[in-house]
Amino acid sequence: MRRASWQVRLAVLPLAVAAAAASGVALSHSATAGGPIAVRTAGCGTPPPAAGAGRVAFAVTDDTDAFATVYLVDAADRVYAEIPWLTPKHTLPLATTLGAGRYAIRCVLSDGTIHTTSQFSVSGTAPGAVAGYKPLPDLDLTAPVNAYRAWLGTALPKLLAAAQTLDADVARGDLQAAKTDWLTAHLDYERLGAAYNSFGDFDDAIDGTSAGLPDGTADKDWAGLHAIEYGLWHSASASDFRPLTQGLVTSVQGLIEDFPSEEVDPGDLPLRAHEILENTLQFQITAAADEGSGTSLATAYANTEGTQEVLSVLAPLIDDRAPGLRARIGAEIAALQSDLQATRDASGAWTPASAITTAQRRRIDADLDQLLEDLSTIPNLLAPRTNA
Structure with missing residues (x-):
């Protein structure tokens, strides 16, 4: 997905x-x-x-x-x-x-x-x-890729710690704590939006949905955060899905061990600047990827943070070719983040996407559409044109 x-x-x-x-x-x-x-x-x-x-x-x-x-x-x-x-x-x-x-x-x-x-x-x-468009030599993307890899190097251990906390909750049968800590772990992963294609099979093992599986949510091979989400919010017992939280920890550990050998395609970074939030529109704002937690708008917010990180490492190249574009996009991201935050209830809990008001949905859709329009210029702006 x-x-x-x-x-x-x-x-x-x-x-x-x-x-x-x-x-x-x-x-x-x-x-x-x-x-x-x-x-x-x-x-x-x-x-x-x-x-x-x-x-x-x-x-x-x-x-x-x-x-x-x-x-x-x-x-x-x-x-x-x-x-x-x-x-x-x-x-x-x-x-x-x-x-x-x-x-x-x-x-x-x-x-x-x-x-x-x-x-x-x-x-x-x-x-x-x-x-x-000002031509972009291939090597000009080396520094942004290295900066992004360095950021991932600091973010993955945080994901592991969150997965271990979630596993400990389930091990002692505290499913209320597990629900809170599941969201922390899930958002930690969702902020890594530009790296999914670099994670290989680990992506499905950590965050794959039930979509496309032969037996859907009952598929025996379904694993990762969304499978745990389904168990937590569909009254499964801790013993039923403890193997899933243990498997999550193992998968994140494997990703961390394997990551130094994984490559981030330089061409992926400009593409992800747009693609992360395009997928947010398709799967989070619609709640298509929600497996019961009702937190897809929290995921959308994490996706905006992942987009900000991509824009940060690409900043010198964008500013050199389109002065003012990042400032405009930054304001649009802030507006969208404000829209998303406004859907939280008085206790701070996230409202399910299906339960927000019509006015809230229209505001989110309008601000996200404008943001996507401006983000869509970046892949072409930073397409490698070494000999142009």
């Missing part, structure tokens, strides 16, 4: 128009300029010398035996459109909306060859002109 939204990588890449025509070129808009561009071993074709501001579209064909990445760039090497992966002997569209300036097409072959066409000029103004 947690990984269901990987499709966002294409959904938020307006420059990567190649996905729209995987079987050929099919442009549904009228282009003010463009034409065929042939990628060859000796060059990258020739664009028309001039065009008016507005929509431009090029049908790019790879006439080499190598794969190609194709960019539309300006004189400062900002990227305005791209085909991330063009296979030999295939044609895909390179299209965008341009304002006044001088532009060129750059072709980067998988064998290392780079060609750039002559520049063409665009004059005038056009609504919706793309602002362009």
